[in-house]
Amino acid sequence: MEYDLEYNSERTHLIIPEYGRHIQKLVDYCVSLKDLEERNKMAKAIVDVMGNLQPHLRDVPDFKSKLWDQLFIMSDFKLEVDSPYERLQKEVLQAKPEKLAYPKSASKYRFYGNNIQTMIDTALTWEEGDAREALYFAIANHMKKCYLNWNKDTVEDKVIYKHLLELSHGKIDLEILDEDLAESKNLLRKKKPKYTNKQHQKNKKR
Numbered sequence: 001m002e003y004d005l006e007y008n009s010e011r012t013h014l015i016i017p018e019y020g021r022h023i024q025k026l027v028d029y030c031v032s033l034k035d036l037e038e039r040n041k042m043a044k045a046i047v048d049v050m051g052n053l054q055p056h057l058r059d060v061p062d063f064k065s066k067l068w069d070q071l072f073i074m075s076d077f078k079l080e081v082d083s084p085y086e087r088l089q090k091e092v093l094q095a096k097p098e099k100l101a102y103p104k105s106a107s108k109y110r111f112y113g114n115n116i117q118t119m120i121d122t123a124l125t126w127e128e129g130d131a132r133e134a135l136y137f138a139i140a141n142h143m144k145k146c147y148l149n150w151n152k153d154t155v156e157d158k159v160i161y162k163h164l165l166e167l168s169h170g171k172i173d174l175e176i177l178d179e180d181l182a183e184s185k186n187l188l189r190k191k192k193p194k195y196t197n198k199q200h201q202k203n204k205k206r
Contacts, residue, residue, distance in 0.1 A: 111150035145187040
Protein backbone atom coordinates (compact mmCIF):
# COMPACT_ATOMS: atom_id res chain seq x y z
CA MET A 1 0.00 0.00 0.00
CA GLU A 2 1.40 3.41 -0.99
CA TYR A 3 0.57 6.78 0.57
CA ASP A 4 0.92 10.12 -1.20
CA LEU A 5 2.34 12.17 1.67
CA GLU A 6 3.03 15.90 1.58
CA TYR A 7 6.02 17.32 3.41
CA ASN A 8 6.24 20.94 4.51
CA SER A 9 9.57 21.29 2.72
CA GLU A 10 7.87 20.38 -0.55
CA ARG A 11 4.83 22.62 -0.12
CA THR A 12 4.49 26.07 -1.63
CA HIS A 13 5.12 29.08 0.58
CA LEU A 14 2.02 30.41 2.38
CA ILE A 15 1.52 34.05 1.44
CA ILE A 16 -0.62 34.79 4.53
CA PRO A 17 0.09 31.97 7.02
CA GLU A 18 -2.66 33.11 9.41
CA TYR A 19 -5.31 31.56 7.17
CA GLY A 20 -3.61 28.18 6.90
CA ARG A 21 -2.93 25.75 4.07
CA HIS A 22 -6.56 24.86 3.31
CA ILE A 23 -7.64 28.44 2.58
CA GLN A 24 -4.62 28.87 0.34
CA LYS A 25 -5.62 25.74 -1.59
CA LEU A 26 -9.16 27.09 -1.98
CA VAL A 27 -7.78 30.33 -3.35
CA ASP A 28 -5.53 28.47 -5.79
CA TYR A 29 -8.49 26.35 -6.92
CA CYS A 30 -10.63 29.48 -7.36
CA VAL A 31 -7.94 30.96 -9.63
CA SER A 32 -8.00 27.81 -11.77
CA LEU A 33 -11.77 27.98 -12.43
CA LYS A 34 -12.52 28.99 -16.00
CA ASP A 35 -16.07 30.25 -15.50
CA LEU A 36 -16.27 33.83 -14.15
CA GLU A 37 -19.60 33.22 -12.40
CA GLU A 38 -18.17 30.22 -10.54
CA ARG A 39 -15.08 32.20 -9.56
CA ASN A 40 -17.23 35.06 -8.22
CA LYS A 41 -19.38 32.66 -6.21
CA MET A 42 -16.39 30.83 -4.75
CA ALA A 43 -14.47 34.05 -4.04
CA LYS A 44 -17.37 35.39 -1.95
CA ALA A 45 -17.56 32.08 -0.05
CA ILE A 46 -13.81 32.19 0.67
CA VAL A 47 -14.08 35.78 1.95
CA ASP A 48 -16.89 34.72 4.31
CA VAL A 49 -14.74 31.88 5.68
CA MET A 50 -11.77 34.23 6.08
CA GLY A 51 -13.98 36.60 8.06
CA ASN A 52 -14.97 33.77 10.41
CA LEU A 53 -11.32 32.80 10.90
CA GLN A 54 -10.35 36.39 11.72
CA PRO A 55 -13.27 37.75 13.80
CA HIS A 56 -11.12 40.57 15.24
CA LEU A 57 -11.12 42.21 11.80
CA ARG A 58 -14.80 43.01 12.28
CA ASP A 59 -13.74 45.81 14.62
CA VAL A 60 -11.59 47.30 11.86
CA PRO A 61 -13.24 49.88 9.55
CA ASP A 62 -14.01 48.44 6.10
CA PHE A 63 -13.00 44.96 7.25
CA LYS A 64 -14.73 43.39 4.23
CA SER A 65 -12.56 45.47 1.93
CA LYS A 66 -9.46 44.28 3.78
CA LEU A 67 -10.56 40.65 3.39
CA TRP A 68 -10.91 41.11 -0.36
CA ASP A 69 -7.46 42.73 -0.47
CA GLN A 70 -6.04 39.71 1.35
CA LEU A 71 -7.80 37.38 -1.07
CA PHE A 72 -6.08 39.04 -4.03
CA ILE A 73 -2.75 38.99 -2.20
CA MET A 74 -3.10 35.25 -1.52
CA SER A 75 -3.80 34.67 -5.21
CA ASP A 76 -0.64 36.60 -6.09
CA PHE A 77 -3.02 39.00 -7.88
CA LYS A 78 -3.90 36.31 -10.43
CA LEU A 79 -7.55 36.00 -9.39
CA GLU A 80 -9.93 37.59 -11.89
CA VAL A 81 -13.27 38.24 -10.16
CA ASP A 82 -15.78 41.05 -9.77
CA SER A 83 -14.82 42.60 -6.43
CA PRO A 84 -17.40 44.78 -4.65
CA TYR A 85 -14.52 47.11 -3.69
CA GLU A 86 -11.75 48.87 -5.57
CA ARG A 87 -9.19 46.24 -6.41
CA LEU A 88 -5.82 46.42 -4.72
CA GLN A 89 -3.01 46.75 -7.25
CA LYS A 90 0.21 44.78 -6.88
CA GLU A 91 2.28 47.84 -7.75
CA VAL A 92 0.69 49.83 -4.92
CA LEU A 93 1.35 47.07 -2.39
CA GLN A 94 4.98 46.67 -3.42
CA ALA A 95 5.70 50.39 -3.75
CA LYS A 96 8.51 51.53 -1.44
CA PRO A 97 7.74 54.41 0.94
CA GLU A 98 9.57 57.70 0.50
CA LYS A 99 12.71 58.11 2.55
CA LEU A 100 12.34 60.20 5.69
CA ALA A 101 14.75 63.01 6.25
CA TYR A 102 17.18 62.30 9.08
CA PRO A 103 16.47 64.74 11.93
CA LYS A 104 19.21 67.31 12.39
CA SER A 105 20.13 68.78 15.74
CA ALA A 106 19.85 72.51 16.32
CA SER A 107 23.12 73.89 14.95
CA LYS A 108 26.14 73.01 17.05
CA TYR A 109 24.35 73.25 20.40
CA ARG A 110 23.04 69.70 20.60
CA PHE A 111 22.49 69.85 24.34
CA TYR A 112 19.48 72.14 23.76
CA GLY A 113 17.65 69.41 21.87
CA ASN A 114 16.16 69.25 18.38
CA ASN A 115 13.00 71.24 19.18
CA ILE A 116 14.63 74.42 20.46
CA GLN A 117 14.96 75.87 16.95
CA THR A 118 11.26 75.25 16.31
CA MET A 119 10.40 77.01 19.59
CA ILE A 120 12.52 80.02 18.63
CA ASP A 121 11.10 80.23 15.11
CA THR A 122 7.55 80.03 16.49
CA ALA A 123 8.23 82.74 19.08
CA LEU A 124 9.44 85.08 16.34
CA THR A 125 6.05 84.83 14.62
CA TRP A 126 4.20 86.18 17.67
CA GLU A 127 3.04 89.79 17.74
CA GLU A 128 5.34 92.18 19.53
CA GLY A 129 4.42 92.73 23.17
CA ASP A 130 4.70 91.40 26.71
CA ALA A 131 3.52 87.90 25.75
CA ARG A 132 6.26 87.49 23.17
CA GLU A 133 8.91 88.83 25.55
CA ALA A 134 7.72 86.42 28.26
CA LEU A 135 7.99 83.57 25.75
CA TYR A 136 11.55 84.63 24.92
CA PHE A 137 12.51 84.36 28.59
CA ALA A 138 10.69 81.03 28.93
CA ILE A 139 12.78 79.69 26.04
CA ALA A 140 15.95 81.12 27.58
CA ASN A 141 15.17 79.47 30.92
CA HIS A 142 14.53 76.18 29.14
CA MET A 143 17.88 76.53 27.38
CA LYS A 144 19.58 77.21 30.69
CA LYS A 145 18.01 74.11 32.21
CA CYS A 146 19.14 71.99 29.23
CA TYR A 147 22.63 73.43 29.52
CA LEU A 148 22.80 72.58 33.24
CA ASN A 149 21.52 69.05 32.62
CA TRP A 150 24.34 68.60 30.13
CA ASN A 151 26.94 70.32 32.33
CA LYS A 152 26.18 70.40 36.07
CA ASP A 153 28.40 73.45 36.61
CA THR A 154 26.81 76.87 36.82
CA VAL A 155 26.37 78.91 33.67
CA GLU A 156 26.19 82.67 33.33
CA ASP A 157 23.05 84.15 31.81
CA LYS A 158 25.06 86.02 29.19
CA VAL A 159 26.19 82.66 27.75
CA ILE A 160 22.56 81.63 27.26
CA TYR A 161 21.74 85.06 25.80
CA LYS A 162 24.60 84.70 23.33
CA HIS A 163 23.45 81.26 22.20
CA LEU A 164 19.85 82.46 21.85
CA LEU A 165 20.99 85.45 19.81
CA GLU A 166 22.90 83.13 17.50
CA LEU A 167 20.07 80.58 17.13
CA SER A 168 17.58 83.38 16.37
CA HIS A 169 19.92 84.85 13.74
CA GLY A 170 20.34 88.03 15.74
CA LYS A 171 16.61 88.66 16.27
CA ILE A 172 16.35 87.87 20.00
CA ASP A 173 18.72 89.86 22.20
CA LEU A 174 17.73 89.53 25.86
CA GLU A 175 20.99 90.90 27.23
CA ILE A 176 19.90 94.47 26.52
CA LEU A 177 16.82 94.03 28.75
CA ASP A 178 18.99 93.62 31.84
CA GLU A 179 16.82 90.90 33.39
CA ASP A 180 18.10 87.74 35.08
CA LEU A 181 17.05 84.21 34.27
CA ALA A 182 15.92 81.70 36.90
CA GLU A 183 18.56 80.56 39.36
CA SER A 184 20.37 77.32 38.59
CA LYS A 185 19.32 75.68 41.87
CA ASN A 186 15.65 76.27 41.05
CA LEU A 187 15.97 74.87 37.52
CA LEU A 188 17.69 71.73 38.76
CA ARG A 189 15.53 71.27 41.84
CA LYS A 190 14.43 67.65 42.01
CA LYS A 191 10.88 66.67 42.87
CA LYS A 192 10.37 64.92 46.17
CA PRO A 193 9.49 61.23 45.77
CA LYS A 194 5.85 60.40 46.31
CA TYR A 195 5.20 57.99 49.15
CA THR A 196 2.58 55.31 48.93
CA ASN A 197 0.04 54.88 51.74
CA LYS A 198 1.93 51.87 53.07
CA GLN A 199 5.20 53.81 53.17
CA HIS A 200 3.46 56.74 54.91
CA GLN A 201 2.01 54.46 57.60
CA LYS A 202 5.37 52.77 58.05
CA ASN A 203 7.07 56.14 58.60
CA LYS A 204 4.41 57.10 61.14
CA LYS A 205 5.11 53.98 63.24
CA ARG A 206 8.77 54.93 63.38
